[in-house]
Amino acid sequence: MRYISxxxxxxxxxxxxxxxxxxxxxxxLPKLNESTLYNRDSVLYVYDANRxxxxxxxxxxxxxxxxxxxxxxxxxxxxxxxxAAIFAQPQAKTYxxxxxxxxxVASAQSDDGExxxxxxxxxxxxRIAEALNYKPLSKLLFNKxxxxxxxxxxxxAIPALVAAIxxxxxNINNIYKDKDLxxxxxxxxxxxxxxxLEGASDPDKLQWNLYYxxxxxxxxxxxxxxxxxxxxxxxxxxxxxxxFVAEMRDEKFSRETGxxxxxxxxxxxxxxxxxLVYAVQDVMMNEDTPPYYFMAxxxxxGKLIDKILVAGHQKLESPFAIATIQESGxxxxxxxxxxxxxxxxxNGYTDxxxxxxxxxxKELYTIASDGHFVKRSTELGMLTK
Numbered sequence: 001m002r003y004i005s006x007x008x009x010x011x012x013x014x015x016x017x018x019x020x021x022x023x024x025x026x027x028x029l030p031k032l033n034e035s036t037l038y039n040r041d042s043v044l045y046v047y048d049a050n051r052x053x054x055x056x057x058x059x060x061x062x063x064x065x066x067x068x069x070x071x072x073x074x075x076x077x078x079x080x081x082x083x084a085a086i087f088a089q090p091q092a093k094t095y096x097x098x099x100x101x102x103x104x105v106a107s108a109q110s111d112d113g114e115x116x117x118x119x120x121x122x123x124x125x126x127r128i129a130e131a132l133n134y135k136p137l138s139k140l141l142f143n144k145x146x147x148x149x150x151x152x153x154x155x156x157a158i159p160a161l162v163a164a165i166x167x168x169x170x171n172i173n174n175i176y177k178d179k180d181l182x183x184x185x186x187x188x189x190x191x192x193x194x195x196x197l198e199g200a201s202d203p204d205k206l207q208w209n210l211y212y213x214x215x216x217x218x219x220x221x222x223x224x225x226x227x228x229x230x231x232x233x234x235x236x237x238x239x240x241x242x243x244f245v246a247e248m249r250d251e252k253f254s255r256e257t258g259x260x261x262x263x264x265x266x267x268x269x270x271x272x273x274x275x276l277v278y279a280v281q282d283v284m285m286n287e288d289t290p291p292y293y294f295m296a297x298x299x300x301x302g303k304l305i306d307k308i309l310v311a312g313h314q315k316l317e318s319p320f321a322i323a324t325i326q327e328s329g330x331x332x333x334x335x336x337x338x339x340x341x342x343x344x345x346x347n348g349y350t351d352x353x354x355x356x357x358x359x360x361x362k363e364l365y366t367i368a369s370d371g372h373f374v375k376r377s378t379e380l381g382m383l384t385k
Contacts, residue, residue, distance in 0.1 A: 026053045032087055038124040040131055047090045047132060054089075054233045059283045061085035062094050063258030069097065075104035092132035093236060096140060099125035103147060119147050136210050138167040139240055146180035157184055158192055165196040170207040172197065208302030211241045215276050218265035220327035224277070224293050224311035226354075232279055232291070237261040244302060247280050247294075258283060264293060268329055273305065273371035274298045275329075279312075288349040293323065295331070297371030305371035316345055319360050329367035330376075335360040 030049050036042035065081035068074045082098035085091070099122045106118035126144050134140050141164035148157035161175070161184070175181060175193070184193075214237065222228075242248035245261060260281045268275035274297070281291035292312030297305040310323040310333055319335035339356040340349075364376040 026050070026055055026089070029053070032090055034083075037083065037086065038121075038128060040128060043090050043128050044131060050089050051234065056283060056288065058085045058089035058091060058094070059260055060258075061088060062091070062097075063283065065094075065101075066097060067258070069101050069104075075101040076108075079105070090128075090132070091236075092129045092134035093238065095125045095129035095132065096134045099123075099129060099140075099143065103143065106150075116151060119151055123147055135214060135238060136168065136240055138164045138169040138210065139238075141167065142169045142171075142174070146178065149181050149183045152183050154184060157181075162192050162196045165193070168207070168210045170210070207243065208298075211244050211302065212274055212276070212298075214241070215263050215266045217269070218267060218277070218325070220325065222265075222323075222325045224264075224323040224325070226290050228311075229279075229281075229291050232262040232264055235263045237263045237278060244296075244298070244304070245278060246304075246307075262291065267295065267325060267331075268297070268367055268371075270369075272300055273367075273369070274300065275367055275371060277310070277325075280314075290320075290349065292321075295323075295325075295373070297367065297373070299371070306373050308365070308373050320357075330364070331366075332362060332364050334362045 030046050032042060032046050036046075061081050062085040065078045065085060068081060069078035078101050079098065082094055082101060085094045086098070102118055102122035102125055106115050106122060109115040109118060123144065126140055126147075130137065130140055141160050145157045145161035145164060148154075148160060161181070165175075175197070176185070237245070239248055239261075247259065248261060260283055262279040262281065264277035264279055266274065266276055275295060276298070277293055277295050279291040279293045282289050290312050292314055293310050294307055295310045296307040299305060309321065310325075310331065311321045313320050320338050322334050322336065323331055324334075325331040337358040337360060338354050339358070341353045341355055344352060365373045366376055368374050
């Protein structure tokens, strides 16, 4: 077992060199309230002021709201939690999901006036999510089209639906069967919609392209360590991509557990293979839990070829991995036993210093031409130290 000194720990885990930016006290930043919840200028101002920090409270409230809304089917009850998440820190995903909940609340209203009022709230939420650059935009525009159609506003519904299709909305079956679009179908599918559908003959490919284009090329070499998490905190990956991220399908929302997903970047891009890195962060049990990173190779149609956990750890008792990825497709994974100042299981990770790390072993891999991850021997010298 190899022991590394504290200065070396700093180099790997905390980037000690040079002046460090002092952390911002999130409590001192401007916040939204009931009166500014749907005010676009106010939301953008607060969002910009909060963009350099990450509110764990906002993420926790969001996941609690999702648990209530999706799993317990309580759209009305989830609204207070969505608002609490927004008041802690406005985020596109929260406004989008709150728009969905507001739309469902509208469906439960028997009075036409009440139903229209709730639909307008949903539109307000979607507009803010769009202003905050929610992705995939196609799904948001489809939902807006549904609301406009329910309000019998075809002047707005048709352009929104056409834009959704052109931007990659892939559930073509919904266009012909979704009850929310009944008013559009009643008068026949508009020619603008038909024309847009002509370019959407392969829904599977559209969905894959939406997912893949969420990622940007990485700048090499890349070291996936604890400080790297600062680079991904604004790169959240929506739950609409669960087809390509198995951890999303496995995720069980609850008040005790919950995960956020982040796009990291593209490692390899050929005509036949796309190799991506995405991250998962458990945010409910402990604040500031380090994310863990998967490298995954897909075919050009989005079929998973191979996947490997390259950095972080899914369980506290497991070794902590740090990955170094080269432009050639070679990557090294070093495994460590971390010694914290306080037990993370009891005290979390906030203000909990890493006192020492013990290097356990190192593994070398390369990405084969077919996308599989092939383990290499250390004697080959394929990787830089």
